[in-house]
Amino acid sequence: MATIERDQVRIRLAGRGSQGIMLGGTILAEAAVIDGLMVAEIQEFGPEARLGAAKADLIISKGQIAFPVVHQADFLLCLSRPAYVRYSTTLSMNGLMIAEETLREEMGDSFRVTYIPFRAAALELGKELYSNIIGLGALAAxxxxxxxxxxxxxxxxxxxxxxxxxxxxxxxIGYELGYKQVPQQIGSRWANAAR
Amino acid sequence: MNPEPNKNNQKLVMGNEAVAMGAIAAGCDFFAGYPITPATEILEEMSKMLPPRGGVFLQMEDELSAIAAVIGAAWGGSISMTATSGPGFSLMQENLGYASITQTPCVVVDCQRGGPSTGLPKLASQGDVMQARFGSHGDRPTLVITASSVNDCYESTVFAFKMSQKHRMPVILLIDGVIGHIREPVELPPAPPPRKATFPKIDADSPRFGDAPFVPFGHGPVTVVTGLAHQSNGLAETQKGSHTEQMIRTTIENICRDPEIIDSWALKYQLDDADVAIVAYGITARSAREAADLLRADGIKAGLLDLKILWPFPNEILRELAGKVAAIIVPELNLGQMVLPLKAAVGGRVVVHSLNRADGTLLTPNDIAEFAAKQLNSIEERTHA
Known part of the structure; x- marks a missing residue:
């Protein structure tokens, strides 16, 4: 089957309940709306109020979005181990996973994954709760x-x-951490995919 | 919820929120319901929006009483609605029939989820399309509207209220878990100020049912309302040759001849020169639209007929389509429901293929395009053999 090149980027934010994934998704979608882009955002969460699986999927596009659901993500933000295990296979061919630093030891390094210490940075700022916004900053960067x-x-x-x-x-802080991770030689790879 | 508008005046709104906003725009001043995933946000939004406007919000003990309250409120002069999902919609069927025979204008939103029974609460389904038509016993006029985007959710809700008042009948809006929960940027007009519903003046001996206008209690002379078959004055009439049959026939005819309904029955996308037509509705129409693009990129002339009103079924449009294309593909998130009236409408004049999925997973554009391409190939093989 043919593929159609669309001017759009597919993003998945994943973690566990209470990490602010839902709010993060809405903030990112809102930002796209303010930018005048088309966006479709859909959230999925378990029945638990805390600690269940949580994910927010976004398609941000310059044109109309026909099918509004993410099956393969160009950018995957993973804040928890279950999210990593469950969604790493949904990363697209040229996709980039942005994962919590503490997962590096278990999951190992890969050219498709960049690890960022969201948790440590958030704790430094006062509360672990800020890791979603730090994650958004890094993802946007x-x-x-x-x-x-x-x-x-x-x-x-x-x-x-x-x-x-x-x-x-x-x-x-998120933007700073994100920019640090952009390796010059492959930076252009994402830049084209995104905008 | 206080989304900021962007420079195009668009706001990020969830499908269920858009339904609530559409209801307010249509003048709805009464909501009774019982929370259920994935329709709860409609109830939540109504609970926030109605009281400050002088409207009434009631959380009932279950769906049976929710629809009963909605019918009662309509007869009390309110513009009323409820929202639920599959399990609650099943519970509402009896009183939906009552709303039908008493010709009560009201709107019921069914945000579909996987069934049967408790099924797949969080996941999308299109399993209630037949129930929306045949769920209540006996024959009745039905108007079932769908939506495939957040903007649609708003517009379809406004349209549902308008039609329910025009044809004085319960109108059903069918969305699903994905459309209800998706957030998209939309530009919606601000909510109009609250207004009181107005009703025509009638005499004590004017007819109250059939073609007569809807005049609730307290706005005219005494009216008898019964679930029994009745004459046009409302008095029960249960012997052979009841007038109720004629009243139902008249409403069905009025709906099918209504130019507003004819105009919004279905949307055509790239159908003019199409060899294969995909007929879809709701969230599946979004996949199908992209599938049509994919097929065209592969050199197969495909188009989409996006059904906006499921019942009454657009027989004429399908009959016309059957004369133009070589095959019709019907993707649905159920085990094959709307394909049945479609097959009846095209009457064997064209090959119809049904693509079904009911496990809560959506049909992707690739699923539909690959299926369509495969079916077309097998048609070609047979013709060349």
Whole structure:
């Protein structure tokens, strides 16, 4: 069957309940909307309030999105071990997995995976809860799917005012960590895929 | 929920939220329901939006009472609705029949999930399309509308309310777990200010049923409302030759002749020169649209007929299509339901292939395109043999 090149990027955020995956997905989708892009976002979570599997799928596109569901992700953000195990096979051929640093030891290195210490960075900022926003920052830095300004505005629109300063700081940290990971020789590979 | 509009004035809205927003835009001022995955967000949104506008929100003890409250509210002069999913929709069937025979305008949203019974709560399905038509006993007029995007959810809801009042009947909006939960950017008009429903003045001896306008209690002379077969004045009439049959026939005819319904029956996509037509609805129509593009990229002239209204079934449109294409592919997230009226409509004039899946997994564009290509090849082999 033929394939059709579409100007779109498919993103999957995965982790466990309470890690802020749902909010992260909505913030990223909101950022794409502010950027004037088309987006389809769908979330999936278990019946548990905490610790169940959680994932948010997004397609961000310049044109109309016909089929709105992600089967293979160009960018896969993994914040937990079960998410890694379950979704690593859904990474597309040229896809990039962005995973929590603590998983490196067990999962091993691969050219398709970049490990970032989200948890450590979040704890340094005060709470492990910020790892979703740090993850979003790193994902945005690596994928270039949305602009930083829109992402900041989306965080402002969706995050409670008491924690806004910390969340915006988390976004900056995420961008920094993400940029550090862009290896010059393959950086262009993602840049084209994303925009 | 306070999404910021972007420079194109678009907001990120979930399908279920769009249904609630559409209901408010259509003037809905009464919601009764019972929470159920994946339809709960409709109820949640209505619980937030209705009370500040002077509307009534009721969380009932179950779906039986939810639909009963909706019918009661309509007869009390409200514009009313409920929302549920498969299991709740099954419970509502008896009173849906009551709403039909009493010609009560109301809207029922069924956000479909995998069945039967408790089934697959979180996952999408299109298993209720036949139940929406035949679920209640006896013959009745039905209008069943679908949606395949967030924008559709809004517009279809507004349309459902309009039609329920115009034809004074319960109208069913069928969406599914994916369409209900997907978030897409849409540009929606702001909610209009609350308004009171108005009803025409009638005399004590004017007819109350059949072609007569809907006048609820307290807005005109005393009306008798019964689930028994009745005359046009509402009084029970249970001997042979009941007038109810004629009233049902008239409503069915009125729906099928309504230009607004004829216009919104189905959307055609690249069908003009198509050799193969995919007929789909709801979320599957989204896959089918991309499948048509994939097939065209492979040199197969494919098009899509996106059914926006399932019941009454658009027989004429299908009959016309059958004369133009070599094959019709019907992908559905059930074990083959809408393919049955479709086959009856085309009457063997064209090959019809059914592609089914009911395990909660969506049919992808590739699934549909590959299936269509395979069927076409086998037709060619047979003709050349």
């Amino acid at each position: 690596l994928s270039n799917a949305v602009t930083k300004e829109s992402l900041q505005n989306a965080v402002r629109a969706r995050v409670e005012t008491e924690t806004l300063t910390e969340n915006l700081a988390a976004l900056d």
